[in-house]
Amino acid sequence: MSLPRSNYDPRRVCLNPFPNFDLGKHRRTVGVYLAGALFALANWTFLDAAILSAHANAPWGDPPISDPPVHVSFVDWIPGICSLLGYIVINLIDKDRIRGDEGFGDSRAVWRARLFLFIGFAFMAGGLAGSVTVLVLKYILNGYPEQFTYYGYANVSQSVALMLSAIVLWIAQSTSSEYEYNLTL
Template sequence: MSLPRANYDPRRVCVNPFPNISLDKHKHAVGVYVAGALFALANWQFWDAAILSRHTVDPEVHISFVDWVPGICSVLGFIIVNLIDKDRIKGDNAFSGDGGAVWRARLFLFIGFAFMAGGLAGSIALHVLKYYLREYSEQFLYYGYANMSQNVCFMLSAVILWLAQSSSSEYEYHLAL
């Protein structure tokens, strides 16, 4: 093992521990606002493409329900990831004697990121199969690019919100006797 014996804990899943980020109260709020702005930007990009597609004359190029599926998967993953209690994943919660809770929390975290990765992979596949291989003009390729950038922004927003929420906030008090 590469870790010294004193730092080794057999209960850990990863060799490297989670980063212990100590942000000031304003940086915590900035992280939440940046994540919200990325989430709004993601939706704006796709809705812009959806509205633009309704005004085209070619009915084959309209955005259909299939184009919405990757974004829906990414939003579900976003919700799953950010609903998980961060202390459960670390296993630091002193009040939870249930070792299975840590395993379930990590499983749900994996499922959430799998949903987001599936949404991103689906948007890339949709762009290639629906817009790129049919050799539409550049204005119609924008619909696929908007779908891909929507899913990338959802993933970045989830990671930024995860880091902002897992940092210590101004409402956290440490009492010592």
């Protein structure tokens, strides 16, 4: 073992531990704002590509009268819609119900909440897979110029940023608030 015995912990998984970020009492607020910024960035990136597509001109060197070879169509919107539905489903779930806390009375409530969570993540994973598929099949394999492949890259980045936003928001909502008090007797 390369680590000194004083630093060795048998429960440790990684050789180099993850950095410990201490955001103080405002970590929940910072997480929520970061998730909101990622959400806005995700949707703005795709809307930027859709607006550029609507006002696109023919590639340089083609006759000025010809239309651009490709536009953002409904097929490009479907992965983003799936990711957005998954994002909404994931954030509608009560975190205590998934953990089985609070004794909800119905023994199947935890199972249904976990199934609902799985469906939300499946929507998001399907959106990401769909956006990569659209990028490859519609933009890369057809050999469009770089100004048109940006539409596909924007679609993939929207799905990735929505997934990151959902993860950050989930973690931020799972931490205790600065206004929560834990009273135990």
